[in-house]
Amino acid sequence: MSFLRSRFVQAVVILVGAFVVLRFGIRPPAPWSVIQIYMAVVVLAVLIYVSSDTDSWRSFVDPIRATLVDPGRRPVRLVLAVLLPILLGYYAYTQAAAGPEAPAELRAVHPAPPSSIQFRSKEINISGVDNPLRKDAANVKKHVAAGGEIYVRNCMYCHGDNLDGHGRFAAALNPPPANFEDPGTIAMLQESYLFWRIAKGGPGLPRESTPWSSAMPAWEDRLTEEQIWQVTLYLYDATGQEPRRWETAH
Amino acid sequence: MRDLRVVRQAVWAAVPVAALLLTVTALPAAAQEAAKEPAYRAFPLIGSRLAVWAVAQLHLNFAAFILGVPIFAVIIEIIGWRTRQEQYDWLSHEFVKLIFAAFSTTALLGAFLLFLFVGYYPKFWTYMTSIFFPTYWIYALLFFAETFTVYLWYYGWEWLSGPRKWIHVGLGVLSNLFGTAILLIGNSWVTFMMSPAGVTETGALKGSVWAAINNYTWMPINIHRLIANIVFGGTIAAAYAAFRFLNATTDEERARYDWMGYIGNFVALSAFIVLPFAGYWLGREIYAFNQTMGITMMGGFMSWLWIIQAIxxxxxxxxxxxxxxxxxxRIPGSERYRKYVPYMLTILAIGFMVWATPHSLIVTLEEARAMGGTHHPFLGFFGVMSAKNTAVNLMILTTFLSYVLYRRANRLSIRPWVVTGMAIQWAAFCVAAAIVVFYGVYGYFVESIVRIGFSVYQVGAVLGAIVLVMTIDIPMFRGAKSTGTIRWGRIPARSQYVLILLAVTFTWLMGLMGFARSGIRQYWHVYGILRDTSVDAVTPALGYAANMITTVTVVFFALVMFIFWLGGLSEKGKAGAHGAAAMPVIAGGSEDPR
Structure with missing residues (x-):
């Protein structure tokens, strides 16, 4: 096992090990874009590790230098001279080849909301506004129940009966419907943000959120202002999430 | 000949008179022209926005350098003055020499920027003048005061030495005060554009100009830029030292610039440790001023900008x-601490990975389906601020640990209480890390507004640990037994390339953050008050911005190298240049100048 003391071997083992863990150890699989970022950090860290002192650096570089110049390593050089271009060529091919799948795209999941919107010819403030139904404490449960009914009638088919984005139609949609159980979705947003998203749907998204590819309808055509607030109440109640509060001025 | 001279003098005397007459007669025409002045003019070839962007970023880079370096230059001078160690005086002089060379370039770029605003954005500039005109005078006067003070500080180094050294140090302090005041005024203009205050809905000033100056983001940016300037100054000075180290021909020169590079990096690192906290405060104030602006910055089209920033x-x-x-x-005795390096590196690498995990993932449809949505059920935890705050605080603690180990590398404490002292120090590290992790995890179980408040506890724990550890460390290692003197100059050359890389990275980062700060205004010159109706009223994509920032960074370093080369010309042929006699101490490494 003395070869494990070589910094070069250690570096290769760490790199391969890190890739295996990131590629196969994370379930469900991590997106390729994230693995690339992580592997870039690992490569940087490994280079720092092997070069953080002179002895270590020498131990890392010596086998590379020997492979490049040592007359006895000529067969290894020949194999590498063939293998490396093939690997790089294969990588280039995988990057350039067109597949049946749409390419990955960068999409702002939570775009910035406007300060106000026009809702059926009425201006509704989005900035600094809380759900008005919460003020009616005596009837909150009634509003939640009404919101649940609205959800089942209109939203469940895509967002799922568990509010996890796994509705009947979800498999056909790209981007997939939002998973409200995820702490990275509605828990990070104020209720008025949800009002805006429900009212204006996909067509009302700003460009960075690719409005052309969202299947979310603009519910202002079908639901009243109160109904949208009711379903918003229901979403938080059913998932156990708390809506984000507005920060106060200093 | 005499007649000819008289004629020539008369002609020279007539020129200003003619110019004055021409100006006076031209004024009515100019006034009429001004009345129908367009809102915008187009800068040739590259357009007005790119011209302003490039010159503003260059001006800011130079300004940050000349404002940041004097802060630590004067501290180093004071250390040299009080401890009577001449190498500090030499170092301080060396730092001031750098800013001295860059001073006029900063002023020229500032004037150029002003011309661009007046010429190409006249309506915008007229509006800004209607609000901030009184501050222009103060700014100009402060600039005069700053210039003369720095000139006197630099040229008076020999003259005001010995018993008059306190006057010289006073000049250094004064130049910092003037410089900071200039920074505060400039920041008021910039922050007003982001978060206008003290004006009516139509943009007219309501009362005093102070309300416009003291807007939401003014003080956070003041603090953030002040700290960032120190980091920037430190990295550029360290890069200069690295450049000199790599070109050094003697061991003495190599030792001198190795030490200078170390100090530059130490200054940059010390300030850099607190910079994320100041940035976080600024972000919170932007959110508090306008939620839409905050989300545009963090969650909207700029969300990936923060991934680049994290990298x-x-x-x-x-x-x-x-x-x-x-x-x-280069430190005998440091071998005993080498075993900690892999652990520290692992924490830094994992922290880096968490920080660089995007909230908005780039995913294919297949990947999104496998994840059950656009959020990954596991990696999604790393995409939010709880995880990122935890990661950055642990990285700061680890960096501080690195420094503590470096600091004591060639020292063995002789204090009887050393075991207790070290136990408390390790306990401080562990408790701080535990607090950071606890609030990081707890943050997932509380609502957002409560979670935001947790960052204060995390920062407090880290800063508390730093203060406690240093409070123990300084007396613990005072008069310590040495395991050998530091061999300045004996460091692998790649370390110097790292210093240059740090300077380039920080310069690029400043450009990126400038784009973020300016870009979140979107199509407004002054947010919500004065709309940008020019042809450039779109926020450029990140790739476009990155190309622009890279170009300006390259130009900045080309200018810096040219200026430093010019500054170095004056040294040539001067064997007895300032402070050279003090250097053998450093070269021999017989003293530990930390």
């Missing part, structure tokens, strides 16, 4: 630590 800051953390670890090679 750059990760490089800065790794680079700074790497430099310290490489520097241990």
């Amino acid at each position: 750059l800051i990760g490089v800065l953390f790794l680079g700074s630590n790497y430099y310290l670890w490489l520097g241990m090679e």
Whole structure:
């Protein structure tokens, strides 16, 4: 096992090990874009590790230098001279080849909301506004129940009966419907943000959120202002999430 | 001949009179022209926005340098003055020499920027003048005061030495006060554009100009830029030292610039540790001013900008630590601490990965389906601020640990209470890390507004640990037994490339953050008050911005190298240049100048 003391071997083992863990150890699989970022950090860290002192650096570089110049390593050089271009060529091919799948795209999941919107010819403030139904404490449960009914009638088919984005139609949609159980979705947003998203749907998204590819309808055509607030109440109640509060001025 | 001279003098005397007459007669025409002045003019070839962007970024880079360096130059001078160690005086002089060379370039770029505003954005500039005109005078006067003070500080180095040294140090302090005041005024204009205050809905000033100056983001940016300037100054000075180190022909020169590079990096690192906290405060104030602006910045089309920022800051953390670890090679006795390097590196790398995990993932449809949505059920935890705050605080603690180990690398404490002292120090590290992790995890179980408040506890724990550890460390290692003197100059050359990399990375980062700050205004010159109706009223994509920032960074370093080369010309042929006699102490490494 003395070869494990070589910094070069250690570096290769760490790199391969890190890739295996990131590629196969994370379930469900991590997106390729994230693995690339992580592997870039690992490569940087490994280079720092092997070069953080002179002895270590020498131990890392010596086998590379020997492979490049040592007359006895000529067969290894020949194999590498063939293998490396093939690997790089294969990588280039995988990057350039067109597949049946749409390419990955960068999409702002939570775009910035406007300060106000026009809702059926009425201006509704989005900035600094809380759900008005919460003020009616005596009837909150009634509003939640009404919101649940609205959800089942209109939203469940895509967002799922568990509010996890796994509705009947979800498999056909790209981007997939939002998973409200995820702490990275509605828990990070104020209720008025949800009002805006429900009212204006996909067509009302700003460009960075690719409005052309969202299947979310603009519910202002079908639901009243109160109904949208009711379903918003229901979403938080059913998932156990708390809506984000507005920060106060200093 | 005499007649000819008289004629020539008369002609020269007539020129200003003619110019004055021409100006006076031209004024009515100019006034009429001004009345129908267009809102915008187009800068040739590249357009007005790119011209302003490039010159503003260059001006800011130079300004940050000349405002940041004097802060630590004067501190180093005071150390040299009080401890009577001449190498500090030499170092301070060396730092001031750098800013002195860059001073006029900063002023020229500032004037150029002003011309661009007046000429190409006249309506915008007229509006800004209607609000901030009184501050222009103060700014100009402060600039005069700053210029004369710095000139006197630099040229009076020999003249005001010895018993008059306190006057010289006073000039250094004064130049810092003037410089900071200039920064505060400039920041008021910039922050007003982001978060206008003290004006009516139509943009007219309501009362005093102070309300416009003291807007939401003014003080956070003041603090953030002040700290960032120190980091920037430190990295550029360290890069200069690295450049001189790599070109050095003697061991003495190599030792001198190795030490200078170390100090520059130390200054940058010390300030850099608190910079994320100041940035976080600024972000919170932007949110508090306008939620839409905050979300545009963090969650909207700029969300990936923060991934690039995380990568750059990760490089800065790794680079700074790497430099310290490489520097241990010149310290006899440091071998006993080498075993900690892999652990520290692992924490930094994992922290880097968490920080660089995007909230908005780039995913294919297949990947999204496998994840059950656009959020990953596991990686999604790393995409939010709880995880990122935890990661950055642990990275800061680790970097501080690196420095503590470096600091004591060639020292063995002789205090009887050393075991207790070290136990308390390790306990402080562990408790701080535990607090950071606890609030990081707890943050997932509370609502957002409560979670935001947790960052204060995390920061407090880290800063508390730093203060406690240093409070123990300084007396514990005072008069310590030495395991050998530091061999300045004996450091691998790659360490110097790291210093240059840090300077380039930080310059690029400043450009990126400038784009973020300016870009979140979107199609407004002054947010919500004065709309940008020019042809450039779109926020450029990140790739476009990155190309622009890279170009300006390259130009900046080309200018810096030229200016430093010019500054170096004056040294040539001067054997007895300032402070050279003090250097054998450093070259021999018989003293530990930390």
